[in-house]
Amino acid sequence: MIILSIDSATPVAGVALIDNNKILAENFLNTGNTHSEKLLPLIKQTLEGAKLELKNIDGIAVSIGPGSFTGLRIGLATAKALSQVTGIKLVAIPTLDALAQNLAGIDQLVCPILNARKGEVYTALYHSNGMELVRQSEYTALSPFALCSQLKDLKKPVTFLGDGVFEYKEIIASQLGGQAHWAPLHQLLPRAASLAVLGLKELEQGKTENIFTLKPFYLRKSEAEIKWEAGRCRR
Amino acid sequence: MIILTDTIILAVETSCDETAVAIVKNGTEVLAEVVASQISTHEKFGGVVPEVASRKHLELINISVEEALDQANLTFSEITHFAVTYGPGLVGALLVGVATAKAMAFAAQKPLIGVHHIEGHVYANFLTHNDIEFPVVCLIVSGGHTTLVEITDYGKYKFLGQTRDDAAGEAFDKVARALGLGYPGGPKIEECARAGNSTATKLPRAWLEEGSYDFSFSGLKSAVLNYLNKQEMKKEAIDINDLAASFQAAVIEVLSEKTLRAAKEAQVKTVLLAGGVAANKALREDLADRCSKQGIRLVCPPIEYCTDNAAMIGCAAHYKALRGEFVGLNLNAVPNLKFGSSS
Ligand SMILES: [Zn+2]
Numbered sequence: 001m002i003i004l005s006i007d008s009a010t011p012v013a014g015v016a017l018i019d020n021n022k023i024l025a026e027n028f029l030n031t032g033n034t035h036s037e038k039l040l041p042l043i044k045q046t047l048e049g050a051k052l053e054l055k056n057i058d059g060i061a062v063s064i065g066p067g068s069f070t071g072l073r074i075g076l077a078t079a080k081a082l083s084q085v086t087g088i089k090l091v092a093i094p095t096l097d098a099l100a101q102n103l104a105g106i107d108q109l110v111c112p113i114l115n116a117r118k119g120e121v122y123t124a125l126y127h128s129n130g131m132e133l134v135r136q137s138e139y140t141a142l143s144p145f146a147l148c149s150q151l152k153d154l155k156k157p158v159t160f161l162g163d164g165v166f167e168y169k170e171i172i173a174s175q176l177g178g179q180a181h182w183a184p185l186h187q188l189l190p191r192a193a194s195l196a197v198l199g200l201k202e203l204e205q206g207k208t209e210n211i212f213t214l215k216p217f218y219l220r221k222s223e224a225e226i227k228w229e230a231g232r233c234r235r
Numbered sequence: 236m237i238i239l240t241d242t243i244i245l246a247v248e249t250s251c252d253e254t255a256v257a258i259v260k261n262g263t264e265v266l267a268e269v270v271a272s273q274i275s276t277h278e279k280f281g282g283v284v285p286e287v288a289s290r291k292h293l294e295l296i297n298i299s300v301e302e303a304l305d306q307a308n309l310t311f312s313e314i315t316h317f318a319v320t321y322g323p324g325l326v327g328a329l330l331v332g333v334a335t336a337k338a339m340a341f342a343a344q345k346p347l348i349g350v351h352h353i354e355g356h357v358y359a360n361f362l363t364h365n366d367i368e369f370p371v372v373c374l375i376v377s378g379g380h381t382t383l384v385e386i387t388d389y390g391k392y393k394f395l396g397q398t399r400d401d402a403a404g405e406a407f408d409k410v411a412r413a414l415g416l417g418y419p420g421g422p423k424i425e426e427c428a429r430a431g432n433s434t435a436t437k438l439p440r441a442w443l444e445e446g447s448y449d450f451s452f453s454g455l456k457s458a459v460l461n462y463l464n465k466q467e468m469k470k471e472a473i474d475i476n477d478l479a480a481s482f483q484a485a486v487i488e489v490l491s492e493k494t495l496r497a498a499k500e501a502q503v504k505t506v507l508l509a510g511g512v513a514a515n516k517a518l519r520e521d522l523a524d525r526c527s528k529q530g531i532r533l534v535c536p537p538i539e540y541c542t543d544n545a546a547m548i549g550c551a552a553h554y555k556a557l558r559g560e561f562v563g564l565n566l567n568a569v570p571n572l573k574f575g576s577s578s
Contacts, residue, residue: 036330036334036567038565040334040338040341040565043341044341069289069290070289073290073293073330073334074330074334076293077293078334078335078338080296080335080338081335081337081342082338084301085338085339085343086342212297216293218290222284222287223286224280224287225287
């Protein structure tokens, strides 16, 4: 089964093609938020590089969030349209799951942190059961201080990864000391191959999405909705 | 020499708060038309909220495309071109349409055409009239634009003037808000104006320098706000209908007068009206009146093609397809895309 994976949830644009246990192609661009211009050409280039066409693809895996609202929409709009025209099945993978998958197999707690702005990170905690990562907590957005105070109580080593590390490494190190570990640079950011691996698993289990109802997993409401609801409570 | 067969264009328009998809054959035949309005979603916020609009577009776009194909009884393989509005508009909203149209064109292996939203409004006229003779003068009035342009051929524009501050539609929206009429402002002002006296309140007309085809509505808007404040301080009642009628008349007088002057100077026999504010009946009547007195033909799109729709995008795209004006898969949304002297 051949999977095309598409990720534009963070400043990284990633596209990969995997055929069961073989990564056929992977492209990774960490050149900032220009997904609108770069994502589709990257998909085309990845397919051409692997000498494949869309008609050879069995499934598309898309990174569904949380992440940049605009980035998520570009990725999902692209994936849905490809699926709608070709009939290729679509699977949606939580962005944090795909990121944690970079470190699948390490015998430690894995904590992906994505820069969520407003002084917060999108995060969840994972633990390896030897074969695969199992998520231990809800997906959430919180400050690195709040995250560290939760992790401190676990008294176990935690490996961090994600673009939140660039922003909050010092804070986390000061809060957790030797408990905090860091993913190596080549595993630090979302990789489309990791996304494809999880996508393949989902597809094998028949967990496909309905493109007419699938939405990004924003995790956060829009600013306007938050304000409107706050206003309603006051009234 | 390219031998052209029929064009069957699937067009997508998501620049503001309407998720619109249409399938247009040869620039004039609307085979399918879907407009999913978000007005009810934005009403509680008192205006279009960009993030909310972007989310809504992504939820509505694929089902709208599916409905359009159903209506036209076509499959993707029968579509000859894909077209999309790539600006101006709300960037997040535009991006949903652009990403969708690009991926569809790529997957269906068909050419992609990027359309300027305002050019689309102009082409609403060509969509519904196949007997327009160039040259024409076109008045484009919308929430973001007030532009006078001479069109000498398909895609050939000579820009005569534009607003220096607020667009006419923007002035309608702002005044509607000040009068407590809510969103969308244009139709609400028009409704109140119908029951009011347009000479009740003296309001200024900004003619600008002698011979200028530019517009300015911020002074008029301020005059309305000042009048409201003054009446409030004097604790005097405000007749909303009269004020709406006076405001609307002030906007229309300047628009019509300058349009007719431009038509006479350019010696054209046809005037086109385009843009969301072209749905305003008082504007249409005033222009029709002045045009008929001068022996000039006035062409307006039917009301349903004045507001944002994708059929007009499909029509504009048809003429671009004939000229071979296609775009690549790196097409980006351009929120402040210019349509004017600089383009
Ligand atoms: Zn418009």
